[in-house]
Amino acid sequence: MTQAQDILRAPEADYSHSLGVSASPTATFHSPLSSFSGVFSQRGQPKQLKPFNTQDIKILLLENVNQSGRDILTGQGYQVEFHTSSLPEDQLIEKIRDVHVVGIRSKTKLNEKVLREAKNLLVIGCFCIGTNQVDLEYAAEHGIAVFNSPFANSRSVAELVIGEIITLARQLGDRSNEMHRGTWNKVSSKCWEIRGKTLGIVGYGHIGSQLSVLAEAMGMNVIYYDVVSLMALGTARQIPKLEDFLSEADFVTLHVPELPETKNMISAKQLGQMKNGSYLINASRGTVVDIPALINAMRIGKIAGAALDVYPGEPRANGDYFNNSLNGWEEDLRSLNNIILTPHIGGSTEEAQRAIGVEVSDALVRYINQGITLGSVNMPEVNLRSLTLEEPDHARVIYIHNNIPGVLRQVNEILGNHNVDKQISDSRGDFAYLMADVSDVQISDLKEIHDSLEALGSRIMTRVLY
Numbered sequence: 001m002t003q004a005q006d007i008l009r010a011p012e013a014d015y016s017h018s019l020g021v022s023a024s025p026t027a028t029f030h031s032p033l034s035s036f037s038g039v040f041s042q043r044g045q046p047k048q049l050k051p052f053n054t055q056d057i058k059i060l061l062l063e064n065v066n067q068s069g070r071d072i073l074t075g076q077g078y079q080v081e082f083h084t085s086s087l088p089e090d091q092l093i094e095k096i097r098d099v100h101v102v103g104i105r106s107k108t109k110l111n112e113k114v115l116r117e118a119k120n121l122l123v124i125g126c127f128c129i130g131t132n133q134v135d136l137e138y139a140a141e142h143g144i145a146v147f148n149s150p151f152a153n154s155r156s157v158a159e160l161v162i163g164e165i166i167t168l169a170r171q172l173g174d175r176s177n178e179m180h181r182g183t184w185n186k187v188s189s190k191c192w193e194i195r196g197k198t199l200g201i202v203g204y205g206h207i208g209s210q211l212s213v214l215a216e217a218m219g220m221n222v223i224y225y226d227v228v229s230l231m232a233l234g235t236a237r238q239i240p241k242l243e244d245f246l247s248e249a250d251f252v253t254l255h256v257p258e259l260p261e262t263k264n265m266i267s268a269k270q271l272g273q274m275k276n277g278s279y280l281i282n283a284s285r286g287t288v289v290d291i292p293a294l295i296n297a298m299r300i301g302k303i304a305g306a307a308l309d310v311y312p313g314e315p316r317a318n319g320d321y322f323n324n325s326l327n328g329w330e331e332d333l334r335s336l337n338n339i340i341l342t343p344h345i346g347g348s349t350e351e352a353q354r355a356i357g358v359e360v361s362d363a364l365v366r367y368i369n370q371g372i373t374l375g376s377v378n379m380p381e382v383n384l385r386s387l388t389l390e391e392p393d394h395a396r397v398i399y400i401h402n403n404i405p406g407v408l409r410q411v412n413e414i415l416g417n418h419n420v421d422k423q424i425s426d427s428r429g430d431f432a433y434l435m436a437d438v439s440d441v442q443i444s445d446l447k448e449i450h451d452s453l454e455a456l457g458s459r460i461m462t463r464v465l466y
């Protein structure tokens with residue numbers, strides 16, 4: 001298989017523009033590499049304590065992350081290795097051992113087996129909405145922050161679904177295929193307007209609620225089902241029971257995350273509860289629909305059409321033919337009438353990918369350079385105003401730790417001998433994140449602070465940025 005693969009290395013970084021976190025040559029402790037043990041000290045892998053230098057940061061970017069994001073990362077001076085597809089697990093493990101940052105989309109599985117090998121990893125960027133492909137708990141336990149882009153592609157998905165509703169109602173896919181084969185088949189039987197029909201949205205979150213507005217603008221009635229009680233937009237109505245909801249909708253569209261509770265959420269029983277001749281659209285995650293049950297429901301005419309953008313097993317790269325990933329169901333799916341099969345393109349628009357690239361890369365830069373966790377999906381959200389590392393003798397201390405009683409007292413005993421300008425701490429479940437800016441410190445102080453924090457039983461990761 002051919003796979004475009006570049007190593008992007010930025011030209012010399014312009015430190016005067018790198019968010020004010022680079023080492024000032026005038027700072028007294030901006031020494032060359034010292035024998036001290038750790039700017040990023042983690043998972044039993046002590047590193048040398050040296051001034052923060054963006055060029056030391058190694059980033060692995062997979063799955064064709066947009067140029068907008070790559071430009072931001074290379075512009076910081078980081079070393080960026082870029083791949084257009086995801087990697088087989090053995091190659092991923094090999095690559096991830098060495099890097100501080102990995103950027104992925106929905107295909108790359110960062111499970112415990114892979115993350116165990118990622119001894120230097122500080123942060124994961126999911127350049128997409130879904131984070132189900134990452135073991136978020138394991139990452140948090142090991143001090144690895146995870147960021148995503150929660151809604152930059154929602155509009156693209158909602159627009160795709162609108163297109164699919166009309167396409168299914170008018171059997172456009174079949175007519176187009178027939179014309180491609182040279183057949184003129186002008187029919188109106190079982191072709192419908194969507195005006196006045198009922199759209200049923202499962203999961204009324206970012207995508208579902210946008211879709212609600214668009215569908216109403218086209219004259220549809222909207223109902224929705226969600227585990228949370230949510231404010232209806234326009235004249236939409238929330239239906240408390242899935243069974244009642246399914247029996248009322250002409251079109252059912254799924255917008256729930258991949259969770260144990262959503263696995264096979266639409267199976268034979270639920271398909272049986274849908275209206276005769278209704279339609280099913282899935283642009284959420286492949287595990288949400290029981291595909292053999294759908295194939296059967298379409299064969300017997302219960303379901304008049306379907307659109308699938310996501311599948312339980314998806315090829316790793318473009319060109320891997322949609323063949324062996326679905327236990328052989330591909331052939332059955334391809335043989336059905338009025339079914340739209342798309343290769344997980346819900347969020348694949350220029351607008352969405354550009355916006356995601358910027359949003360996630362900005363979050364990564366803030367985290368790498370300043371330790372700011374705003375928008376993290378697995379860490380407490382902690383922010384202090386920009387680090388004043390241009391001033392001599394300033395440093396930012398970050399201590400990620402287990403959320404157990406007495407830690408703040410111990411940390412403050414360690415920091416207490418120094419001038420703490422600002423400090424903030426927050427917790428999320430079992431983990432806590434402390435950020436403190438200290439001034440009037442020399443490199444020997446930083447080493448002492450670092451080593452003392454590292455010795456605490458609660459420690460997950462210590463970072464000292466200066």
Ligand SMILES: NC(=O)c1ccc[n+]([C@@H]2O[C@H](COP(=O)([O-])OP(=O)(O)OC[C@H]3O[C@@H](n4cnc5c(N)ncnc54)[C@H](O)[C@@H]3O)[C@@H](O)[C@H]2O)c1
Nearest residue numbers: 129130203204205206207226227255256257283284346347
């Ligand atoms: N096809 C694509 O390219 C594409 C693009 C973006 C997102 N997605 C998928 O779509 C999903 C939804 O995206 P979103 O941004 O709208 O998410 P969201 O988190 O904003 O909304 C999800 C909604 O689902 C609800 N929900 C959760 N579990 C439920 C359950 N068991 N039953 C009913 N409702 C439940 C939540 O309460 C929430 O309101 C994402 O998790 C992602 O997997 C796919």
Ligand SMILES: O=C(O)[C@H](O)COP(=O)(O)O
Nearest residue numbers: 105106107128129130347
């Ligand atoms: O989670 C998402 O945002 C979508 O599934 C899109 O994923 P993709 O970036 O891999 O296309």
